[in-house]
Each structure stands twice: as structure tokens, then as C-alpha cells.
Amino acid sequence: MAQTDDKGARDTGTLGKLMVLLDLVTHAEAPLRFTDILALARQPRGTLHRQLGHLVDEGLLELDAEGRYAPGLRLLDLASRSWARNEFRLIAAPHLAALHRQTGETVHLGVLRGSSIIYLDKVEGHQPVRMYSQIGNASPCYCTGVGKAALSALPADKLRELLPGLHFHRFTPATHVNAESLLTEIGDIVSAGHAYDREEHEAGIRCVAAPIWSDDRSFIGGVSVTGPAYRLSMELLHEWAVPAQMTARKIMDEMRIRLGPRR
Amino acid sequence: MAQTDDKGARDTGTLGKLMVLLDLVTHAEAPLRFTDILALARQPRGTLHRQLGHLVDEGLLELDAEGRYAPGLRLLDLASRSWARNEFRLIAAPHLAALHRQTGETVHLGVLRGSSIIYLDKVEGHQPVRMYSQIGNASPCYCTGVGKAALSALPADKLRELLPGLHFHRFTPATHVNAESLLTEIGDIVSAGHAYDREEHEAGIRCVAAPIWSDDRSFIGGVSVTGPAYRLSMELLHEWAVPAQMTARKIMDEMRIRLGPRR
DNA sequence: TCCTTACTTCCATTATTTGGAACTTAATTT
DNA sequence: AAATTAAGTTCCAAATAATGGAAGTAAGGA
Structure with a gap:
């Protein structure tokens, strides 16, 4: 299967679950607070908290001083290489x-x-x-x-x-x-x-x-x-x-x- | 040059390991074959194969008909939102x-x-x-x-x-x-x-x-x-x-x- | 101060990833 | 065409990481 479908984003596997979360935050209109994401993602508190932590650690999300999550700049670097080539x-x-x-x-x-x-x-x-x-x-x-x-x-x-x-x-x-x-x-x-x-x-x-x-x-x-x-x-x-x-x-x-x- | 990182990019945790791999492919000059990546990433064959499979499933990497891995377009969509906001x-x-x-x-x-x-x-x-x-x-x-x-x-x-x-x-x-x-x-x-x-x-x-x-x-x-x-x-x-x-x-x-x- | 809300940490349980080896397929040589 | 080598894929018991309920902490009112 060459191209991944919209359906392709299965939420199985550790990466799949994290990508669902990443999509959720990047597709939002504005930065989201923890509680906002908790309401949108059907995940237990503890699980969600750790997942967001991992995404922030990797620079895929950014957490500002007011505790709001926004898309991270790491994505820009990755994408510019994808595009350039x-x-x-x-x-x-x-x-x-x-x-x-x-x-x-x-x-x-x-x-x-x-x-x-x-x-x-x-x-x-x-x-x-x-x-x-x-x-x-x-x-x-x-x-x-x-x-x-x-x-x-x-x-x-x-x-x-x-x-x-x-x-x-x-x-x-x-x-x-x-x-x-x-x-x-x-x-x-x-x-x-x-x-x-x-x-x-x-x-x-x-x-x-x-x-x-x-x-x-x-x-x-x-x-x-x-x-x-x-x-x-x-x-x-x-x-x-x-x-x-x-x-x-x-x-x-x-x-x-x-x-x-x-x- | 591999100059990005900071303390953030730990290769621990499932996501961390996958991001190391993603960086490896996106920083390469040209698409890499499985064996090329095997030589660069210190991973056993089986592990690497499954990891690459997950990245391809999520659209973060793309696998062409000649079996070469290149950065995926999913990155573009994510990054454009990161930039726009x-x-x-x-x-x-x-x-x-x-x-x-x-x-x-x-x-x-x-x-x-x-x-x-x-x-x-x-x-x-x-x-x-x-x-x-x-x-x-x-x-x-x-x-x-x-x-x-x-x-x-x-x-x-x-x-x-x-x-x-x-x-x-x-x-x-x-x-x-x-x-x-x-x-x-x-x-x-x-x-x-x-x-x-x-x-x-x-x-x-x-x-x-x-x-x-x-x-x-x-x-x-x-x-x-x-x-x-x-x-x-x-x-x-x-x-x-x-x-x-x-x-x-x-x-x-x-x-x-x-x-x-x-x- | 107490109360509410928001966020963070803990840890026994559960699920996923791991990786050596066997297997399949493709390419190359004899 | 058969044999040989290389490249890529699959398998599964063991190791590791993720899970999630609950308890803990911090911040912001009334």
C-alpha cells in the first residue's frame, strides 16, 4: 500500500496514538490546554499527560508558559527537508x-x-x-x-x-x-x-x-x-x-x- | 551536518527511537535503501524493519517502488500548520x-x-x-x-x-x-x-x-x-x-x- | 482559610516493542 | 538453468515501555 489513507492513521501502536494526538493539536485553531485536549482525546489523564510530554520532548509540540500546547518547530525542519528533496x-x-x-x-x-x-x-x-x-x-x-x-x-x-x-x-x-x-x-x-x-x-x-x-x-x-x-x-x-x-x-x-x- | 539537537533528542522511549530514525532519513542527501539505513542506525534487522514500517504507515516516511525511503509528505501538512499559527x-x-x-x-x-x-x-x-x-x-x-x-x-x-x-x-x-x-x-x-x-x-x-x-x-x-x-x-x-x-x-x-x- | 479546578506523579498491570533466527524473494554468477 | 549470494520480510518468547486509576500538588477564587 503505497499511499496512506485518511483511514490509514490507525490509532494502534505507540506511534499511531501519538500521531492522532499531534494531528489533534495541529488542526486546532489555537493552542490547547491540557483539559481541552483531555476532552477531545479519549485518553485517561495519566496516559495523555505522558504522551504530550513525549511529543514536547521531541519538539513536535510546544508547551508555553500558560500551559498551552501548540505545534512545534521541529516539524518545520523536517518538512523543509521533505520539500527540498x-x-x-x-x-x-x-x-x-x-x-x-x-x-x-x-x-x-x-x-x-x-x-x-x-x-x-x-x-x-x-x-x-x-x-x-x-x-x-x-x-x-x-x-x-x-x-x-x-x-x-x-x-x-x-x-x-x-x-x-x-x-x-x-x-x-x-x-x-x-x-x-x-x-x-x-x-x-x-x-x-x-x-x-x-x-x-x-x-x-x-x-x-x-x-x-x-x-x-x-x-x-x-x-x-x-x-x-x-x-x-x-x-x-x-x-x-x-x-x-x-x-x-x-x-x-x-x-x-x-x-x-x-x- | 547533524547540528540540530539538544538535550531534547533522547533516543529512549518508542517515539525517541523513531525520531532518531526519521532524522536519519530526512538528513540524508538522497533516498536510502533498507540496508543503508541498517548500516547507519544501530538496530537489529527485525526491529529496524518494523520501525520503518510504522513511520511509513503514518506518512512520515515514504517507501518508493525501488525500496528506497524518503521523507513523507505528512510532514508538510503538519509543518504548514505549525508555521501558519x-x-x-x-x-x-x-x-x-x-x-x-x-x-x-x-x-x-x-x-x-x-x-x-x-x-x-x-x-x-x-x-x-x-x-x-x-x-x-x-x-x-x-x-x-x-x-x-x-x-x-x-x-x-x-x-x-x-x-x-x-x-x-x-x-x-x-x-x-x-x-x-x-x-x-x-x-x-x-x-x-x-x-x-x-x-x-x-x-x-x-x-x-x-x-x-x-x-x-x-x-x-x-x-x-x-x-x-x-x-x-x-x-x-x-x-x-x-x-x-x-x-x-x-x-x-x-x-x-x-x-x-x-x- | 477553605474549596474548587487544573495539572502532575506514582506504580502494579498490561500491551507493545525487541531482536535473533528462519524464511522468502530478487539479483548475480557459474 | 542451477547455484550462489544478497536483500528484504516474518516469527515469537523475552524484555521493555506504555497504561490508567488513584493519590498528590499547585493555583485561583469565594
Whole structure:
């Protein structure tokens, strides 16, 4: 099993239990106190206390003077190495830059992981970029351009496995809220070769995305051109579909050369 | 270089052992095969195999089709949340932008963690930024501007604890290679209120940095103005020292307001 | 001061990890 | 093609670490 599912995070094993806890704290809006975590994690006091202690010892969590737990900086160092070495990102980078030059809009690179899209890179305009605000973020697959494009490259059996696990959240009035309508659109995306996000994740934001996959489909991602709805009409977005698909094609070609034809 | 740690990274406990392994793989130059890791980690075959399996199950490592282990993408998602919520960075961001506008050079924000500086933010010019290439990176404290500035804010007893643990690596001819010369310079930095990096970490790169600390010294970091030696003469760098110190002062003032005066 | 709430420590019990060895699979040589 | 070597995987009794109920301590009111 190459990719870990959302389900994959079993809470068995010492590491599994600790990762559940780490997720709980990192996904919170603000630092959590011991009692808050106690209410969320179904663990006895003593056990939870020691588990949090271990995570703090390792720098995965930080405990401030007011006794609140927040994500630790150790994660940053680990992640920067993960990102710096990621082969897919390294291969894609120049092609993303070219697509950005061609379109003048923000370009994203994402990879499917379980039922989430993790953004690996972003090329945007002049302003001093808040890259991290996007890179690394896990977004749902059912309401993002890259996500839906990726789903269109998923073999039918994997797609059937994935769909029941989705929890549809209505981010905007345009968000898919059930598997049926999503599945219908995925059919269209397969034929067209590209996917649109019609303000489904964030109001006022549109994108067009093209899927990227390895021959054996063990790896699936996508590239997108994103921008504000006031500037990107659906007609203009349609024009960027072909450049996006060509960029995806070039990245796939280079992956085949660099990583071998099987994958 | 293996320079991260501090007393924190004990290899006792299940999590500690797994983190040692995770560090080993993330710090490697390239993906490692099982046998490579076996040679590096002092673990029996069976034990190592199960440990790696757990890390892969949790998405902290990834195992490719050729049986090579690489850092996993789960780390990216965790880290992006750690970064997005970091209070110090959020407070500092507008002040970094202002310093960048004033100097026209690259501005860095870093925090001392053990004997490493972890870069938390970066503001640089127009080019589509490779932020992650710097953000999150752990660099040694003894050869970076932010690092030496941070050391100058460390209480004497903490500094004495830290020094013997340093492993001096001669990155360039100008790098400090022993505690004595470093200690002498730290004395100068304390008086001056700012630190220079005279091409000590990377040839051709200079910077001036000012320390940032909380009242109780539980938190120590720094801000720097960095640029190529051909453009930043030592004289020009000297001019940026005051703006850097004023930026540090503003950040500290705001931290005192937002996080309470004790810290 | 007493009372409540929040957090921390203790330790006999329980569950997980350990690691040597046997086993399977893949690659290389004869 | 068979034999040989190397690489990776699985097994299970013993060793070790995690568990969790309960008792202890500290902080913040009334």
C-alpha cells in the first residue's frame, strides 16, 4: 500500500496514538490546554499527560508558559527537508514557472494523498509571497481544481474505495455535497482532460487544472491556473485549459525519463 | 551536518527511537535503501524493519517502488500548520516587510532552538520565491548573523551550557572554528547590539542581524538583512545595523503587548 | 482559610516493542 | 538453468515501555 489513507492513521501502536494526538493539536485553531485536549482525546489523564510530554520532548509540540500546547518547530525542519528533496516538485518547478509566465496567473502544483490534495508548490506574482500559507496545506479533493483533476486520473476501483470516505463540507454554494454529482463531473473531466473549480472551495476564486499521473497510477497529482473570478471569466479560464494540460504533459514526460517508465 | 539537537533528542522511549530514525532519513542527501539505513542506525534487522514500517504507515516516511525511503509528505501538512499559527512570525511579518522596503535587501527572521537557528520567515525581491528552501531550515548558530545575535541575548549560564555541544564546521575560511574566538565576538555583539556575518556560512554572502528576546529569555531569535558581498560592502552593512535593531525593538515591543510582559 | 479546578506523579498491570533466527524473494554468477 | 549470494520480510518468547486509576500538588477564587 503505497499511499496512506485518511483511514490509514490507525490509532494502534505507540506511534499511531501519538500521531492522532499531534494531528489533534495541529488542526486546532489555537493552542490547547491540557483539559481541552483531555476532552477531545479519549485518553485517561495519566496516559495523555505522558504522551504530550513525549511529543514536547521531541519538539513536535510546544508547551508555553500558560500551559498551552501548540505545534512545534521541529516539524518545520523536517518538512523543509521533505520539500527540498521532493523529486516531483523539482521536476515540475521550471514548467510551473513557464505556465505562470504564459498566463500571468497563480500556478499551483498538488499531489493526491488519501482524499486530500497537498500543495507542493506555487508560483505567483510580485508581492512578497506568503508561500507557506498555501504550500503544505492539505485541501479536500472534491472541491479543488487539482483535486478533481487528480480524481479523474484515479483507477475506477481506487475511486470507488475513496468516495465513501469523503465528508462533504459545503464551503460555498457551488461545492459538491454528494458523491453522485461529483462522480458525474469526474466523468466530464475524464473526457475533457481538465477540471474547473467554479468557486467551489473559496468564493471569488476560480481555477482550471490538469491531472498528472505515473504510468502505474501509484502517483497522482495536478497543476492548476488560479485567479480571482472578477478577472478570470469562465471563457478566459477555458483558454488556460490547454496550456495547463500541456504543462502537465511536459511534467509527465520528464518524470517518465527521470524516474523510469514503470512509474 | 547533524547540528540540530539538544538535550531534547533522547533516543529512549518508542517515539525517541523513531525520531532518531526519521532524522536519519530526512538528513540524508538522497533516498536510502533498507540496508543503508541498517548500516547507519544501530538496530537489529527485525526491529529496524518494523520501525520503518510504522513511520511509513503514518506518512512520515515514504517507501518508493525501488525500496528506497524518503521523507513523507505528512510532514508538510503538519509543518504548514505549525508555521501558519506561529505567533512570533505573525507579529514580526509586517516589521520584516518594512525593513525590506527600507533596505531593498533580503530580510530573514529566525529563532534559536538548541544550538540551531530555524528560519521562520524571509522577505526578498521580485523573483518567484523559493521560500521553503530557506524557511524551516535549521542552520548552525555559530556562523550565521541571526545565530550570533541570538547567542548574544542568551544568559551567561545557558551560553556556557551550549558552547561545549557545538561542532564547529569550517564552511568558509571566515567561519569560527573554536569556542574562544566565537565567545570573543559575542562579547563585541553584546556591546554593539548587532552581529555581522562576514561570509562565514556561505562565501559571497554577508549580513547584519539584531537579536530579539523575551523578558525571561525563554524565547530568543533575531532578524537580519542579507545580501551578496559585491553589493553589500561592510560600510553599507553597517548602515543597515540601526534599522535592523529598530525592527527588532518594534517586534519585541509588540510581543510584550501581545504575549504579556513576563515573556 | 477553605474549596474548587487544573495539572502532575506514582506504580502494579498490561500491551507493545525487541531482536535473533528462519524464511522468502530478487539479483548475480557459474 | 542451477547455484550462489544478497536483500528484504516474518516469527515469537523475552524484555521493555506504555497504561490508567488513584493519590498528590499547585493555583485561583469565594
